[in-house]
Amino acid sequence: MTQLSTYKVKLIANDQIIEYLKSKDSVFEMLFDKYGYARLERESDIFESIVSNIIGQQLSNKVKQVIYNRFLNLVKTVTPESILNIDTELIRQCGISYSKISYIKELSENILNNNYNFNNLDKLNDDDLIKELCKIKGVGKWTAEMLALFSFGRENIISYDDVALRNGIIKAKGYKSLTKQRFEQLRKKYSPYCSYASLYYYAHNDDELRWK
DSSP, X not given: OOOOOEEEEEEEOOHHHHHHHXXXXXXXXXXXXXXXXXXXXXXXXXXXXXXXXXXXXXXXXXXXXXXXXXXXXXXXXXXXXXXXXXXXHHHHTTTOOHHXXXXXXXXXXXXXXXXXXXXXXXXXXXXXXXXXXXXXXTOOHHHHHHHHHHTTOOSSOOOTTOHHHHHHHHHHHTOSOOOHHHHHHHHHHHTTOHHHHHHHHHHHHHTXXXXX
16 A cells, blocks of 8 residues: 655644734734634644545535545545545545546546655645645645645645635624735734634634634
8 A cells, every 4th residue: 555644733822822913913812812722733644635625625614524424435545546446436426526536536646656745745845835736636726725734734824715714804803805915914914823823713714613
């Protein structure tokens, strides 16, 4: 079986990070009082994360989970070998589009043919990591940014292309809308801790404590 990369993602807000964000934007007084110390801890299998993100594109979290659970029941273990061993029509019956199936099968073939590996991705800076991930067919900028944050645990990721994030910002700050220019101003303010800001805005969009 192909050996693929796994990462231990560990983003845990501390007093220094909280005070920094509060000093840059007073909205974090409210967000911290409501949600406490943001944290994201998980073990990430990069191949499975890419497959999951491709399958979940343009779907709500609820629908994505239903479809992905069907997919897991079918393949059992998400590896290049298991995906290539399953007929396309069976995968299609899970509710996954033909285009997404072609993307995950092509990635699986490329990995097995040693045309792509994940061994050195953690050594790249954020911009280069996102560019490298975007070379994978079916992975656009938004998907790459989600992978950088949730699968690689990068500390300075905030995505304008993420609707849930934008909605969280609008809701928290009382904006009527969020222009790209205003978003970029926030990105500069929150750097180098944009990922922690993102976690708070995701939580606020859902009105849910994500790090129980």
